Amino acid sequence: MSASAVRPATVAPVGRRLSWAIVLPLAWVALVAFLAVTADWLPLPDPAAQELILRRKPPSTTYLLGTDNLGRDMLSRIIYGGRTSLIVGICAPFFGFLIGGAIGMSAGYFRGKVDLLAVGFIDILLAFPTLVLALTFVAYLGQSLFNVTLALGILSIPAAARVSRANTMAWANRDFVLAARTIGASNWRILTREILPNVLPAMFAFWLVAVSVIIVAEGALSFLGLGIPAPQPSWGGMIADGREALDVAPHTALIPAAVMFLTVLSLNFLGDMVRNLVDPRRSSL
Amino acid sequence: MSGAVSGAVSGGPLLSVRDARVGFGTVRGLLRAVDGVSFDLEAGRTLGIVGESGSGKSVLVRSLIGLVGSGSGAIVGGEVRLDGQDVRGLSAKNFRQLLGRDIGIVFQDPMTSLNPVMKIGRQIGEGLRLNRGLNATAAARRAVELLVEVGIPEPERRASQYPHELSGGMRQRVAIAIAIACEPKLLIADEPTTALDVTVQRQILDLLQREQRQRGMAMILITHDLGVAAGRADDIMVMYAGRAVEMAATREIFRGPRMPYTEALLRSLPRLSDPTHTRLSAIPGRPPDLARRGTGCSFAPRCTYRSERCEAEEPVLSREGGRGFACFHPLNASAGTSA
Amino acid sequence: MHWLARQVLRLAVVLFCVTLLTFLIVNILPGDVATAILGGLATPEDLAGLRADLGLDRPMLVRYFDWLGSALSGDLGRSHRSGEPVAQAIADRLPVSLQLMIMAQVIAIGIAVPAALLSVRRPGGLFDRLSASTAFGFLATPSFMLGILLIYLFSVTLDLLPATGFSPMSEGLWANLESMILPALSLGLIEWTVLMRVLRSDLLTTLKEDFILLARAKGLPPWRVLLQHALRPSSFTLITVIGLNIGGLIGGAVIVEQIFALPGVGRLLLGGIFNRDLILVQGTVSFIAAGFVLVNFLVDMLYAVLDPRVRHVRFRS
Ligand SMILES: Nc1ncnc2c1ncn2[C@@H]1O[C@H](COP(=O)(O)OP(=O)(O)OP(=O)(O)O)[C@@H](O)[C@H]1O
Ligand code: SF4
Ligand SMILES: [Mg+2]
Numbered sequence: 042m043s044a045s046a047v048r049p050a051t052v053a054p055v056g057r058r059l060s061w062a063i064v065l066p067l068a069w070v071a072l073v074a075f076l077a078v079t080a081d082w083l084p085l086p087d088p089a090a091q092e093l094i095l096r097r098k099p100p101s102t103t104y105l106l107g108t109d110n111l112g113r114d115m116l117s118r119i120i121y122g123g124r125t126s127l128i129v130g131i132c133a134p135f136f137g138f139l140i141g142g143a144i145g146m147s148a149g150y151f152r153g154k155v156d157l158l159a160v161g162f163i164d165i166l167l168a169f170p171t172l173v174l175a176l177t178f179v180a181y182l183g184q185s186l187f188n189v190t191l192a193l194g195i196l197s198i199p200a201a202a203r204v205s206r207a208n209t210m211a212w213a214n215r216d217f218v219l220a221a222r223t224i225g226a227s228n229w230r231i232l233t234r235e236i237l238p239n240v241l242p243a244m245f246a247f248w249l250v251a252v253s254v255i256i257v258a259e260g261a262l263s264f265l266g267l268g269i270p271a272p273q274p275s276w277g278g279m280i281a282d283g284r285e286a287l288d289v290a291p292h293t294a295l296i297p298a299a300v301m302f303l304t305v306l307s308l309n310f311l312g313d314m315v316r317n318l319v320d321p322r323r324s325s326l
Numbered sequence: 327m328s329g330a331v332s333g334a335v336s337g338g339p340l341l342s343v344r345d346a347r348v349g350f351g352t353v354r355g356l357l358r359a360v361d362g363v364s365f366d367l368e369a370g371r372t373l374g375i376v377g378e379s380g381s382g383k384s385v386l387v388r389s390l391i392g393l394v395g396s397g398s399g400a401i402v403g404g405e406v407r408l409d410g411q412d413v414r415g416l417s418a419k420n421f422r423q424l425l426g427r428d429i430g431i432v433f434q435d436p437m438t439s440l441n442p443v444m445k446i447g448r449q450i451g452e453g454l455r456l457n458r459g460l461n462a463t464a465a466a467r468r469a470v471e472l473l474v475e476v477g478i479p480e481p482e483r484r485a486s487q488y489p490h491e492l493s494g495g496m497r498q499r500v501a502i503a504i505a506i507a508c509e510p511k512l513l514i515a516d517e518p519t520t521a522l523d524v525t526v527q528r529q530i531l532d533l534l535q536r537e538q539r540q541r542g543m544a545m546i547l548i549t550h551d552l553g554v555a556a557g558r559a560d561d562i563m564v565m566y567a568g569r570a571v572e573m574a575a576t577r578e579i580f581r582g583p584r585m586p587y588t589e590a591l592l593r594s595l596p597r598l599s600d601p602t603h604t605r606l607s608a609i610p611g612r613p614p615d616l617a618r619r620g621t622g623c624s625f626a627p628r629c630t631y632r633s634e635r636c637e638a639e640e641p642v643l644s645r646e647g648g649r650g651f652a653c654f655h656p657l658n659a660s661a662g663t664s665a
Numbered sequence: 666m667h668w669l670a671r672q673v674l675r676l677a678v679v680l681f682c683v684t685l686l687t688f689l690i691v692n693i694l695p696g697d698v699a700t701a702i703l704g705g706l707a708t709p710e711d712l713a714g715l716r717a718d719l720g721l722d723r724p725m726l727v728r729y730f731d732w733l734g735s736a737l738s739g740d741l742g743r744s745h746r747s748g749e750p751v752a753q754a755i756a757d758r759l760p761v762s763l764q765l766m767i768m769a770q771v772i773a774i775g776i777a778v779p780a781a782l783l784s785v786r787r788p789g790g791l792f793d794r795l796s797a798s799t800a801f802g803f804l805a806t807p808s809f810m811l812g813i814l815l816i817y818l819f820s821v822t823l824d825l826l827p828a829t830g831f832s833p834m835s836e837g838l839w840a841n842l843e844s845m846i847l848p849a850l851s852l853g854l855i856e857w858t859v860l861m862r863v864l865r866s867d868l869l870t871t872l873k874e875d876f877i878l879l880a881r882a883k884g885l886p887p888w889r890v891l892l893q894h895a896l897r898p899s900s901f902t903l904i905t906v907i908g909l910n911i912g913g914l915i916g917g918a919v920i921v922e923q924i925f926a927l928p929g930v931g932r933l934l935l936g937g938i939f940n941r942d943l944i945l946v947q948g949t950v951s952f953i954a955a956g957f958v959l960v961n962f963l964v965d966m967l968y969a970v971l972d973p974r975v976r977h978v979r980f981r982s
Pocket of ligand 3: 383384516
């Protein structure tokens with residue numbers, strides 16, 4: 042049957058469009074990551090240094106991206122905010138995938154009671170609207186980079202568990218796994234040596250998607266004032282601050298919004314592409 | 327070859343197909359599913375189209391009625407006339423009208439050919455309302471009558487049920503009711519019994535034949551089983567790899583096939599005289615890749631009569647004694663009316 | 666066991682676990698409530714007194730079952746900030762949140778369904794690619810960002826709609842809608858993208874079915890084939906996704922209510938969190954989670970109503 046007709050039209054790269062649709066998102070993400078890593082060595086003003094006389098200045102040669110409500114340099118804050126976003130965005134799903142992956146793989150491999158328990162646990166976590174659970178966690182854990190990461194990590198457990206469970210089930214009955222079992226390999230060995238390497242690609246594709254989801258969630262928490270505590274810059278917090286001066290200095294909100302949009306868009310592009318590579322059948326959603 | 331398939335009646339054939347072609351653009355290149363098929367069908371007669379799976383039978387008839395279209399990336403060529411009218415030249419609207427009124431179709435699998443979330447009565451009445459201008463009440467009443475006609479007990483109750491509540495055989499009866507609802511001139515049955523239990527296959531075929539006779543419809547009966555076509559089709563067209571390789575009156579085919587593929591098909595039929603557990607002789611080998619057609623006769627790799635010429639040159643459908651076949655070394659030379 | 670009975674039992678178990686988990690989060694996690702309420706300068710006696718008042722000196726499970734018992738009779742306790750009964754506070758704010766989410770859902774479905782239908786008319790065609798790109802863009806726009814952009818566009822630049830604030834129905838339907846349209850758009854314009862993608866892909870699958878060919882063979886015009894034959898059998902995943910996405914919508918509503926200063930349940934929850942109003946947070950989170958679970962349960966039932974095959978299996982066995 043003609044596969045091309047079944048394929049949902051994602052904007053993801055196919056054929057000729059491959060070049061720009063990969064290069065641009067990749068370049069943007071690389072730029073954000075590079076600046077975030079090297080921020081301390083770049084000639085940037087302190088992102089927390091206030092200069093109240095120079096508040097809400099539009100972009101100029103001295104302040105490439107202008108200044109915010111408190112006269113802080115926007116470029117510097119964007120770059121340090123990117124650092125926050127990336128740390129949370131990369132670490133939280135990693136944590137979630139470690140735990141969720143373990144749960145999902147055990148459930149998919151052992152089935153029976155373990156599976157029932159795991160699915161029950163996932164169901165309970167999924168019964169909470171994500172952001173509401175994140176808010177509650179952070180509020181009671183206390184606001185810090187670590188706690189925000191932890192809370193968002195917990196939230197990515199169900200998704201990770203589902204992906205790894207489904208994939209494990211698909212692999213657990215393959216010939217080479219059965220063969221390993223007949224020669225007396227331990228469950229641990231089969232899980233880590235035989236199944237894990239096959240489940241990892243799907244997990245990786247999913248992790249890429251999770252990064253952008255978590256960056257958005259961190260932005261939402263910071264926007265609500267429940268993310269990374271105040272002087273430390275974060276994109277969501279900057280957008281929230283900029284909201285107050287939308288009429289006189291729209292750049293204070295629009296610039297961090299644009300940066301965040303581009304980052305999430307790029308990550309979605311890359312995630313879609315990797316997912317199509319890993320599993321050509323699941324190219325939608 | 328028009329005269330071959332049907333005795334010419336004044337006013338010309340009901341359906342006339344010339345050089346029908348269907349290609350699908352695939353990653354491996356153009357796949358020629360139907361490659362230059364022509365035939366005529368007179369009103370009231372039955373044409374059996376026979377061939378292995380993948381020989382292009384379904385694609386051929388679906389292309390005739392516009393059901394393989396731009397959606398699947400198909401390229402459709404050739405000329406189709408119904409009652410002398412050039413079907414492909416019609417506007418979309420007029421074509422739909424013709425389709426709804428004059429042509430009925432029954433698909434292979436009644437599990438998938440009925441809408442699972444629409445009540446049966448409505449599915450039957452739908453065409454009546456659209457093409458015959460019946461109002462909802464009249465269409466519903468007519469739907470029940472049609473259910474009676476196709477032999478469904480408790481028709482009122484069935485009309486308000488969903489397809490999954492009926493058995494396969496019953497569903498195929500419903501599909502037939504839908505197909506004949508608007509009194510079509512042509513009924514197309516695409517392997518109408520393949521998906522059914524052996525016990526009901528015969529009943530469905532009998533039902534089709536009865537309806538056809540009563541209504542004077544022409545019918546195209548697609549099957550991969552020559553035995554099914556035997557008692558029911560007036561003429562038979564054998565298809566192989568997207569082409570018509572033999573065309574003749576049914577009794578001629580059974581008396582003596584001219585094309586080796588037809589002979590092979592005949593040989594694979596179970597015979598009543600065989601002991602019960604004789605294995606059917608399936609035709610060895612596989613049909614060719616339709617996207618990579620080589621030179622020569624497409625049956626050559628599987629043909630026991632092939633010569634060098636068969637591999638170098640392509641036989642065209644030629645007429646001899648009122649029948650057509652595509653072969654350089656036709657069989658039963660004596661069986662034909664002329665040498 | 667009867668299918669329905671089994672589902673209701675499952676629902677009860679999930680609800681129990683959800684409220685318990687909420688209780689645990691709010692109570693186990695570090696941060697002393699009494700200190701938070703009274704401030705760092707309170708004397709140990711004051712703190713102990715407050716803890717006793719709040720019942721914090723009793724074992725946690727005892728407290729949980731107490732809470733659950735009253736919750737079942739509709740009493741979620743009193744906010745220790747305002748003294749207002751939590752159930753009353755939620756009931757007062759619920760209509761605003763419901764209106765917001767229903768409007769957002771109507772916008773989302775209102776865009777998604779026509780967009781998906783138009784897309785599958787010519788898969789890979791101009792409209793299809795355009796709507797896919799648009800959806801991809803909106804998918805990368807968080808609701809808090811979209812809210813700000815909408816305010817910037819419609820309130821600051823065009824001066825068409827109020828930036829924030831809520832007008833109840835009593836001030837007139839139009840005033841009410843005016844205050845709700847931007848918040849609803851902030852959620853709906855994101856939600857439609859997911860719905861559109863799901864529906865589009867299911868429609869494409871359905872359109873390959875024989876019964877679609879049969880519908881076309883009856884002479885039905887393309888749009889009737891789409892609407893009368895393809896849409897309904899293609900909408901089951903859509904409905905499931907709508908149900909699942911209500912979770913995201915609730916989270917979005919918390920943010921959007923905050924941006925637009927709408928007095929809804931989300932804002933109530935945020936207020937409770939900022940004020941360390943333990944009873945209020947416990948009640949609101951449990952309520953939201955329970956509502957979410959219930960809605961998904963109802964969506965499951967709707968599924969059975971829409972798909973006669975499921976109905977058949979479920980209600981006859
Ligand atoms: N949409 C499509 N795209 C590409 N190739 C197609 C498409 N539809 C059919 N084909 C190909 O066309 C050829 C003929 O198929 P067709 O369904 O007509 O065979 P058939 O004779 O009806 O077989 P069967 O007895 O199995 O029904 C097959 O090789 C099939 O793979
Ligand atoms: S042309 Fe040759 S290869 Fe083809 S069927 Fe006839 S004898 Fe066989
Ligand atoms: Mg077929």
